[in-house]
Amino acid sequence: GAGVSQSPSNKVTEKGKDVELRCDPISGHTALYWYRQSLGQGLEFLIYFQGNSAPDKSGLPSDRFSAERTGGSVSTLTIQRTQQEDSAVYLCASSSLVGRRAGYTFGSGTRLTVV
């Protein structure tokens, strides 16, 4: 597509429930990233996918968080047993690694509120 698409744009969930957030990157972009941004804060790295390589999961805050990327395209971030501290905007980005020097294109994010 023309840009990075994320869904849903907003999600309100009850504490303890599981949620799935979806990211559809720009066609042809081999790298896909998930970041989290709490209100008024910076961007916290969560996970990075590059082609068929094993993902870099070093930023996932707990084992309640997981992500997968199917067919090298769409990615799903899953949060199990959500907690109030999980409330944030979850941003997905993709990039083309041509020359390994390209900027990220971010989606509009999913605003997650855990009540």
Added chain:
Amino acid sequence: GQQVMQIPQYQHVQEGEDFTTYCNSSTTLSNIQWYKQRPGGHPVFLIQLVKSGEVKKQKRLTFQFGEAKKNSSLHITATQTTDVGTYFCAAMEYGNKLVFGAGTILRVKS
């Protein structure tokens, strides 16, 4: 891992005044990127600097990369209300993973 310190945290200027945000690292950076996030929006890529001492301009925005590749700055000349937002620097860690600075919030009073 890589860390980048960004200052100031917040700046409120009168329209027409200049604005500068600074980014510093204790280690040499392979490159640095700058992003702008409008209020309620998502970060948008502005530019990437790669070479030591590099200076790039985009209209009223001037980006610099230090000679030692440990610091960078973004300078806006004669701010306008459309410049409002948060400006982030970001450094490339191993692989292609970016580590973002905390950002500088710019408010412009007209």
